[in-house]
Amino acid sequence: MTALRKNKETTHEIELAGQLALLDLSGGLYLPAHDALLVADLHFEKGSSFARRGMMLPPYDTRETLSALSDVVSRFDPRVVIALGDSFHDIGGPDRLGDEERATLSGIQAGREWIWVTGNHDRILPDSIGGQVVEEMNLGSLTLRHEPEAGEQAEIAGHLHPVGKVVMRGRATRRRCFLTDGKRCVMPALGAYAGGLNACDAAFKPLFPKGFTAHLIGTERIFAIAKSMLCRD
């Protein structure tokens, strides 16, 4: 359990469907029982996707996301990394990936198992990006998939990019967050250009009929915030 000790500073422990899960400051989630690191909604090459339509966003989003990914992977050094879908912003994304970024990705993948779960932005993923591609998978009692599905089945998913907004005495902050009710967890998006959907949005309601706790990613640590403290946009 070296990963546990090493990442004490940056993580926040919760129980998820009977097992320990570590929520990391990077937006990743680590399951010690499986030595698995989960990340969601990387949206690689979102910048170039916009550029095709004439909005020339700074072309550094992929390397920024890769650097965050590389950091969290090296800290946990997990047996397996599972990306929960929308890893690329569009189907052409893997083709547009620069040589340097491609090499960085291979470096991160080296020496471990790598699983791409497909998402609505990247239904098809080419072999060139390494790892294996699945539509969804199970890990112990947990189902891992891109889009969360309301119901009894315990799951970890992405897709919705939850962010929580907190306002205290006229001061507001809006941060990416994990939403969980102890059985289901919706992970924040890790991509540098991935925006966010307010946790108060109706889309989250059917997933958490009995409410949730939001774990907001601060600058130095993660904060557990009650649903009642969250504000709409």
Next chain:
Amino acid sequence: MSKASASLLPKAFRDWFKSRGWKPREHQLELLAKAKAGRSVLLVAPTGAGKTLAGFLPSLVELAERGPGRGTTKDKRGIHTLYISPLKALATDIARNLEAPVQEMGLPIRIETRTGDTPSHKRARQIERPPDILLTTPEQLALLLAHREAREFFKDLRRVVLDELHSLVTSKRGDLLSLGLSRLMSLAPQATAVGLSATVRKPDDLQRYLVPQRPSSPRGVGSERVSAPERGGGIDEVADLVPSRAPSTASSFKEEVTHAALADLVVVKGGAQPDIRMLELDERLPLAGHTASLSMPTIYELIKDHKTTLVFVNTRLQAEYTFQELWKLNDDGLAIALHHGSLDVTQRRRVEEAMAAGKLKAVVCTATLDLGIDWGDVDLVVNVGAPKGASRIMQRIGRSNHRMDEPSQAYLVPANRFEILECRAALDAVHEAAQDTPDARIGALDVLCQHILGMACADPFKLEDLYEEIRSAAPYASLTWEEYEACVAFVATGGYALRAYERFAKIVKGNDGLWRVRDGKVAQQYRLNVGTIVESTMIKVRLGKSSRSRPGSVLPRGRLLGEIEEYFAETLTPGDTFLFAGEVLRFEGIAEDEVLVTRAASGTDPMIPSYEGGKFPLSTFLAARVREILADPFEWDRLPLQMTEWLVQQRRRSIVPGPRDLLVETFPRANRFYMTCFPFEGRLAHQTLGMLLTRRLERARLKPLGFVANDYGIAVYASGDIAARAAREPSFMYELFSEDMLGDDLEDWLAESALMKRTFRQCAVIAGLIERKFPGEKKTGRQVTISTDLVYDVLRKHEPDHVLLRAARADAATGLLDVKRLGVMLQRIRGRIIHKPLDRVSPLSVSVMLEIGRERVYSDNADEILAEAEAALLDEALA
């Protein structure tokens, strides 16, 4: 009328003047002569001097003499005169006024307007058959110039009339217009420009603006920048914050000044001295606050005694409040109306029409009425609250009495004791006719990016030619080749060091060496994005009703009260109270794109301050005068007694600082330690100072808890004893206020500052990085939007010297963060800090302490806010 000038005026015109019982004025004839001589002119004249007619007279005479065109397509003429005004309404107004002489003299002149409201078939017809005189706005001019027919349309242009030039040149709109003007002058070198302006401090700035500049330095040298910005953080970044193309700092600019081309200057001396005084009350004014509630009965009496009164206030909220209060007193049922920017347009138009028709007794209004639309017969102007600037107040006073030979009548109404000082300073300035209009702008790079794309839409261009043309615009005269290339690269592919987007380029260089727009879609994108005004998104405020079936819940069943800025609504939490529509309201929540509120129990004080408390910070000029009055006890005799008493108290309990000193007071109060200081540099600079001071106090482990700022000073409170530290370390205060706070501290703060991110967003929209969000567009999630905050973070990390960040930093220097002014202040107080440790609050400090609870507490520290929210969860669990 002298014979020579009379001969300039054709008989028809002389007869027309006579029939009206008028005589052409000296300056009107002078402008006529200048036009004949092919000169561009700046006409500086007070309101009511017949400025507009003076501007148009040469065109009317020339067009009358030219006679009608044959109207066949072969003989198609471009427009003769182009008129640009900052306001759509002003353009329409002027068009109407021009019709009178044209019809009465039966002149063959076609006058048309072109604004955002002009239907597309009329626009198309205007291109097809250009009118003789076209009246429009800077944005519409940009669109016209980007049109494929621009060359043809403007080829015969003789004259450009720029109205309210003093107000146009102070913003990015002025930058855009200057670039438009530079293109007009290359399409029609025969044209001359005439600028109409109120009195300004440095008319030569405007004279330069009107004519093409010929910067002498060879291109490519790029040596005009005194300090080329270095990559990375630290002091170099700050050097960049103060735009280094500033004429005052550029050494080579001196040479340029001697070569600078100037339009001729014609000044119409103001008539009688304005009759302006401060409204003095027997009662004591409060130490803080902006409502002037005590003065309302007197203002009401003044309204009653005059024919038509304009009551100017500084903010929308003050307008609401004043309007409400006056109506409470309005037993006589006087026709008092309200006019401000968030009111519905149709309602505003109704007020304007009633005003012009002389049906109103008074209008309570904000800056929206500052500009020169003819409002009829105003015989009194009342300015409630701080004057903020000398020129500003004079322009407002100028709204009264349109006959320039009679004195304007005006009252300044201070709302608190500091404002007495400010009013006194403003009165002195008016009597000396001193002006404090801002310095000429350095053209913004984001605006330049927009212009470059527009020019590519019009015609393929040669890189060097466009550069020369752009530098002929005064705000861009010192633009370096390097900056220009960076802007062109931005327009083409985003201009990133990592050249990833070549294949998506928006403008491309052809084999002929000319740059052209890639396709029609890009041109379409340009047209949708044109302009420099990035409106903040507004959200409706609706009064809610308590639900009977579910006590405690509120239903959106009440009436609409108006609109507030979305970013303000975002900082409200249920239960917060704030002032809007003249009432204290309780925020209940946001339901379906509306802010839901209820009326707060009577007697509730608003918790959340008037947002945009004072839109305009106190001018540097007035601030200096206020400091001087404060410092000189002989001056105190000229102040109301209540003010003198207060200052005497201050002198007894602490000290009254000298005009160049910074007084810092520290004192304990209720288990906290307070530090107040009084730089008098305006709210924006103080907010920035407060942010930086709290960072430094944090590092000094003095545990700052927050701060508040107003136009005059700031108060910081901490749980650590600041005075004790200063006693132990004699140099502590000097280090705390040392200029190096504008280095790393500023950089660190900028990284997360919400204000900086807002500034960046505006630059990104103007430059065309992201598409404009139109008001009323719903957030669907499907929409192609991207948070500019995320873009800012990434860009700042990977390419800190990118042209968009440079543009944002230049804005921060003078805009919402006012860093430049803060820098000048820190320099001024170097070695002149007077620390006064006190055992309790001083009279001076009370005024800023009163802002606590009234003003927002500023902080961009996310973790602090989150920790507080997390603690609330624990409290809940333990309860």
